[in-house]
Amino acid sequence: MTHRPAPTDIAIHPLIAGRWSPRAYADRDISHAQVLALLEAARWAPSAYNVQPWRFVVFEKARDPEAFARAFALLVPFNRSWNENAQVLIAVLADTLDAKGAANPSAAYDAGAAAMALLLQAHAQGLAAHAMGGFDAQGLKQAFAIPERFAALSVISVAHHGDARALPASLAERELAPRARLSLDEIAQFGGWSDAG
Ligand SMILES: Cc1cc2nc3c(=O)[nH]c(=O)nc-3n(C[C@H](O)[C@H](O)[C@H](O)COP(=O)(O)O)c2cc1C
DSSP states (O other), rough: OOOOOOOOOOOHHHHHHHHOOOOOEEEEOOOOOHHHHHHHHHTTOGGGGGOOEEEEEEEEEOOOHHHHHHHHBBBBBHHHOOTTTTOOOEEEEEOOTTTOBBTTTHHHHHHHHHHHHHHHHHHHHHEEEEEEEEOOHHHHHHHOOTTTTEEEEEEEEEEEOGGGGGHHHHHHHHSSSSOOOOOOOHHOOSSSTTTTT
């Protein structure tokens, strides 16, 4: 399955409604040029003071299978189970310190914005991309000598869309379940905060 658009209450841009987090991947190469386009999209995200605290460590199965395997091994077992056909793993890092060495309170916010830009670009390129928090962040930093000041926030796997029917039954079910969100009433209030909201 490649299409699973959000059943939005109000019409929104198809790129945003159409992005989702697939687990059915096909075992087909992704070109380096496609990967660079994902990173370019992330590069143009907004950030506080334009500090651009996001950093990415990219593992491409086709170009560096040894590094890819080492990164893959740091995913939690559940994530390894459906990522067998992943072609690219992108570790999303945030520089927690600014140029003066002070804490940057916006680092994770900004890196998240960059990650979303990357995910949307992947969807626009017809690729499947899925963010994961289920990985050994400390292990990743140690394995790839990432300095202490960087927080490892997520790993995004990227692949071509595959066939959901090839997934184990429980995962195939999740792949096909309706997409759900809190209602607008639950997430937004107008003119102030009310506990009844
Ligand atoms: C920071 C973050 C961490 C996530 N971690 C995982 C994960 O470890 N494994 C997984 O299968 N999905 C993971 N997801 C995907 C979410 O489950 C998914 O985004 C959510 O269910 C909404 O579905 P959608 O992206 O298809 O709209 C993560 C998403 C984010 C943003």
